[in-house]
Amino acid sequence: MAIITLTTDFGLKDPSTGAVKGAILSELEGVNIVDISHNVSPFHITEAAYIIKNAYSSFPKGTIHIIGVDSEITPENKHIAIQLDDHFFICANNGIMSLIAAEIKPQKLVEVNIHNAIETNFPVLDVFVKVACHIARGGTLEVIGKSIPEVKQITKLNPFINDNQDQIIGHVMYIDTYGNVVTNISRKIFENIGKGRSFTINARSTSFTTIHESYSHAIDFNSPKDNREEEGKKLAIFNASNYVEIAIYKSNPHTVGSASTLLGLQLMDTINIKFNS
Incomplete structure (x- = not known):
C-alpha cells in the first residue's frame, strides 16, 4: 500500500492540511498518509529541509514525500518531481532538494508540466496531489514532466x-x-x-x-x-x-x-x- 508523507508550513488551524489529505483520499482510496510536520516556519526551506532530511530515510523505499513549503509556482520557482535514494519527492525547485540530499545523485528528475490541465491557485492541493497519486499508482515521472539536468542549488547556507x-x-x-x-x-x-x-x-x-x-x-x-x-x-x-x-x-x-x-x-x-x- 502506498505511503504519502506531508511536510508543510500550513499549521493545523487553517483548512489547508485537511483539504490536502481529503484530496489525496479522493484520488486514491486506502493510501497511507503520514504527517511529518505542518509547523515549519512560513517559507523557511532550510528548516523544512532539516526536518525532511532527518525523517525520510526511516520510511520504506518507494515512499512519496510532498513538500508544501514555498510552493507557489513562478517563473523562478517551478515544480519538480524527483526520485532519489529510492524515494520520491514533490516540491518547488527552490533549492530545498539541494539541502536535503546534497551528496546523493537523483535517479530521475523532472520539471512538472501538467499545470495547463489543472486550474489552481493552491498547487499543493491540486498539482502535488495529482503527481503523488500518479506515482502511487505506479506511474512514471516522464508522464508528468520533462527531464531536467539538476535541481536548483543553494550553497550560501554552507558553513x-x-x-x-x-x-x-x-x-x-x-x-x-x-x-x-x-x-x-x-x-x-x-x-x-x-x-x-x-x-x-x-x-x-x-x-x-x-x-x-x-x-x-x-x-x-x-x-x-x-x-x-x-x-x-x-x-x-x-x-x-x-x-x-x-x-x-x-x-x-x-x-x-x-x-x-x-x-x-x-x-x-x-x-x-x-x-x-
Whole structure:
C-alpha cells in the first residue's frame, strides 16, 4: 500500500492540511498518509529541509514525500518531481532538494508540466496531489514532466571555513520543540577541520570547549544528586542527526527556558568554532 508523507508550513488551524489529505483520499482510496510536520516556519526551506532530511530515510523505499513549503509556482520557482535514494519527492525547485540530499545523485528528475490541465491557485492541493497519486499508482515521472539536468542549488547556507583551516563559521538552521539550537555544522565537517584539536565554540556571549555525545553525557552521574549540575546546564552536543547543537539540559521554553530563549539564539544567528594550533 502506498505511503504519502506531508511536510508543510500550513499549521493545523487553517483548512489547508485537511483539504490536502481529503484530496489525496479522493484520488486514491486506502493510501497511507503520514504527517511529518505542518509547523515549519512560513517559507523557511532550510528548516523544512532539516526536518525532511532527518525523517525520510526511516520510511520504506518507494515512499512519496510532498513538500508544501514555498510552493507557489513562478517563473523562478517551478515544480519538480524527483526520485532519489529510492524515494520520491514533490516540491518547488527552490533549492530545498539541494539541502536535503546534497551528496546523493537523483535517479530521475523532472520539471512538472501538467499545470495547463489543472486550474489552481493552491498547487499543493491540486498539482502535488495529482503527481503523488500518479506515482502511487505506479506511474512514471516522464508522464508528468520533462527531464531536467539538476535541481536548483543553494550553497550560501554552507558553513564557511577559513583559509588557515582553523575556523568554522556556521549558523543556526533549526530550533526544535525544546528550544535546542541546531547549527549547520555537521560532525563530518567538524572532525575533518578539527583533526582532534582543542576548540572553542562561541554562540553569542556563551562559549563551549567540549562537545558531548548526548544530553545525559554532560551530567556527572557519579556525583551525589544534590551536587550535580543538571537542569539549566548549558551544553554542546552532536545531536542524533550528527550536527553541532547548543542545548540546555532538560529545557522547557515555556517554563525554565531553553538555549534559544536563555542564550538569545535565533534562526540564522552565527556560531563560530575556533580550533587551537
